[in-house]
Amino acid sequence: MSQELPTLAPLAAFVDVGSEHMHVSVAGNQPEVFGTVTSQLHALRDWLLEQGVHSVAMEATGVYWLPLYGVLESAGLEVRMVNGRQTRNLPGRKTDMTDSQWGATLHMHGLLHAGFVPPADIRRLQDYLRLRADHVAAAATCVQLMQKAFERYCQVVR
Known part of the structure; x- marks a missing residue:
């Protein structure tokens, strides 16, 4: 008898932040790719708002997440920074595209816990x-x- 996890946020998004690209998935769907310059961060924000997203989880190393965090936060979105250990996918199947889809799926079900920012x-x-x-x-x-x-x-x- 298997039980499905409840979907807490059907339009939750996840961003896999990199130095050159941002891979974004909403509800585990096919990810969109955005650049890292300011105009692209604003385009990413606008795209998320068009999709009806209210909550965004992000996983990043270094300081690449800071500009995007500020842009999303100022747009009124709930932004969560999560530890990469929470989003690790199956070994051997690691790409930024699948990471963003997997992260969005985890976020939809309330399985990602925000770190302190x-x-x-x-x-x-x-x-x-x-x-x-x-x-x-x-x-x-x-x-x-x-x-x-x-x-x-x-x-x-x-």
Whole structure:
């Protein structure tokens, strides 16, 4: 006696985020492919809204997800970042197309759990703090190089 999983969000979408392409599937259907430039991210957002999508799950490594997350979040979509371990498909059948379909199917049935993503104002503050830390480190490097040059100059003058 097999029991089917209930469909919690029939129009749930999943985005497999990459450095050059975004593979998007709605309800496990054939994925659409979008680029990663701003105009393509807006086209992806518009396409999702046309499809009637309210909830989007994303799986990504690195920082490639950040621009898309902001675009989708500002459009009022519920966006979930999920750990790639939740979406692993069968071994030997891994492509971005099948990953997005499998992820959408899991998301439809409520099987993907969102990771923590801070609110937009906190993310912006984090960016400023990281930039400040980078500038402080760069300034320290400049001071060390000037000190090194000064020490060499002082040795030559003696």
